[in-house]
Amino acid sequence: xxxxxxxxxxxxxxxxxxxxxxxxxxxxxxxxxxxxxxxxxxxxxxxxxxxxxxxxxxxxxxxxxxxxxxxxxxxxxxxxxxxxxxxxxxxxxxxxxxxxxxxxxxxxxxxxx
Amino acid sequence: xxxxxxxxxxxxxxxxxxxxxxxxxxxxxxxxxxxxxxxxxxxxxxxxxxxxxxxxxxxxxxxxxxxxxxxxxxxxxxxxxxxxxxxxxxxxxxxxxxxxxxxxxxxxxxx
Numbered sequence: 001x002x003x004x005x006x007x008x009x010x011x012x013x014x015x016x017x018x019x020x021x022x023x024x025x026x027x028x029x030x031x032x033x034x035x036x037x038x039x040x041x042x043x044x045x046x047x048x049x050x051x052x053x054x055x056x057x058x059x060x061x062x063x064x065x066x067x068x069x070x071x072x073x074x075x076x077x078x079x080x081x082x083x084x085x086x087x088x089x090x091x092x093x094x095x096x097x098x099x100x101x102x103x104x105x106x107x108x109x110x111x112x113x
Numbered sequence: 114x115x116x117x118x119x120x121x122x123x124x125x126x127x128x129x130x131x132x133x134x135x136x137x138x139x140x141x142x143x144x145x146x147x148x149x150x151x152x153x154x155x156x157x158x159x160x161x162x163x164x165x166x167x168x169x170x171x172x173x174x175x176x177x178x179x180x181x182x183x184x185x186x187x188x189x190x191x192x193x194x195x196x197x198x199x200x201x202x203x204x205x206x207x208x209x210x211x212x213x214x215x216x217x218x219x220x221x222x223x224x
Contacts, residue, residue, distance in 0.1 A: 034212075043217050099146055101160050102212050
C-alpha cells in the first residue's frame with residue numbers, strides 16, 4: 001500500500017534562517033506531488049506541484065521554492081524565512097490520473113519567530 | 114479559474130442529529146470531480162466522499178452523503194447520526210486539473 005511521510009512535524013525557526021521540509025512517498029512510482037500551506041483557521045493554498053523529477057510548477061510567487069530530486073521525494077525550501085511563512089504545510093500525492101483526489105501527509109507546523 | 118465557496122464558517126449539531134454543510138463552486142468545465150475532506154484536531158486531511166460530475170447519482174459513504182446539483186454548481190454534505198468524532202473542519206474541494214479547496218467549515222458535535 002502507498003504511504004506518505006512528511007517531516008518534521010513541528011519546527012520553530014528564526015526570521016532569516018533557511019528552511020527544508022521533506023516529503024517522501026512509498027509504494028508507488030511517478031506520483032504527482034504537491035505542497036499546500038494552511039494559514040491558521042483557513043483553507044489550503046496550493047504552493048507547488050510536480051509531475052516528475054525536476055519538474056516544478058509554482059502557483060503563487062513567494063519566498064519559498066520546491067525541488068524534486070528523486071521520483072518519490074519532494075522538498076520545500078527557503079533561503080531566508082519571513083514571519084509570514086508561518087503556517088501548516090501539507091504534502092500530498094496523487095496518481096497521474098488523480099481523479100480520486102490527493103492523499104495527504106501529516107503536515108508540518110512551522111512557526112517563524 | 115475555479116473557485117470554491119463554503120458560506121458557513123462554523124456549525125454545531127447535537128449528537129445523533131443530522132447536519133448539512135454547504136458548498137458552491139464556479140467553473141466552466143463539464144467534467145470534473147468534487148470532494149469533501151475532513152480535518153480533525155490532529156490536522157490530518159481525510160477524504161470523506163467523492164463525486165464524479167458526469168454521474169447524476171449522489172455519492173454516499175455510510176453516514177455521509179452528498180446533494181450534487183450540477184446546474185446550480187452546488188455540492189452539499191449531509192452527515193446523519195452525528196457522532197462526537199465527526200467534530201472537525203470540513204473542506205469542500207473541486208478538481209479539474211488541480212485540487213482547489215474552499216475555506217472550510219468548522220463542525221462541532223455536542224453531547
